[in-house]
Amino acid sequence: ELGRPAWLFGETVHRNCTRAGYYEEGVFADHSGGKECLVEVGCWGPVVQCNITSRGAINHVGGCMNVGGACIGCTMPGFPDKFAPFYKAPPGSLVSSNTSRIVGGGIRTLRQISQRDRNRTPLWDKLDAVPSGWARHKGQPTPVDKVALYFYEKLQFAGSERPGRTAEDEQYHD
Template sequence: GHGGCMQMGGICIGCTMPGFPDKFSPIYETPPGSLLSSNTARVAGGFMRRMRDVSRADKNMSTRWDRDAPSGWRRERTGPRGAVKLLHKFYGKYQHSKESYN
C-alpha cells in the first residue's frame, strides 16, 4: 500500500526508526550557508549576464559587405557610444590585464 510519509506508493522503512520524520528529513529548515551561497550566485550570475549581453551586442554583427548598401536617407549604424563605449574600454583592459609579454 501507500505509506504515510512517502505519498508516492513506495515502501516506507523509515517508520521503524525512532524519531523518524523529524531527525531524518529536516526539509522545513534552511540549510546553513544557503543564504550566502544563493546571494553570491545571484550577484555573480547577474554580472556574467550583463557581460554576455555586452559581448553579444558588440560581436554579434555581420560584416559590412554582407549587408545591403545603406540608403542615402538613413543614418548608418556605428559602434557603441556613450556608457557602452566606456564599458567596452574597461572590459577590454580587464580581458588583457593578465597577459604577459615575456
C-alpha cells in the first residue's frame, strides 16, 4: 500500500522484538536501556512496520530495541513529525500498557507457578525433599502450588495416559 516491500515492512517491530514477552506480562522499563518493554519510555514498536528487530541494523547485528533503545519510527512515512516528541510514551500506550499490566499479571503468576513445579524432579516430589545442593533454591511447593498443579495436570493429561508405571505394572507375572 505504501510502495514498500511487504517482506520488509509487513510486520510490526513489536511482533519480533526480543522484549515483547515483557509487554505480554505487563512489565515495562522505567528508563532507556532497561531489559523490559520500552513502550512507556517512548517506543513506537507496536505500530511501526519494519523488521529491524529480526534483521538487525548493520550486518544482521543491532536494531534499536536489541541494543536497549526505543523504536522512534524512523522507517515510517510520517517520521519524524508524527512520532515526536521522541522518548515520550505514545498516546495510546496508556490504555494498552495498563491492560497489559492487568492481564499480564495473571499470566506471569501462572507461569511462575508452572516454573516452580517444573524446576523440580519427580524424585524430589516423591521424597518430599530436595538434595542439599539444590535445597537453597526455593525448596518445597506451597499449598497454592499444589492446588494449581492438581488442576494443571488434569488439563495436561486430559485424553492421554500419564507417563510412568503403575503399581500393577511393577508386579511380575509368570
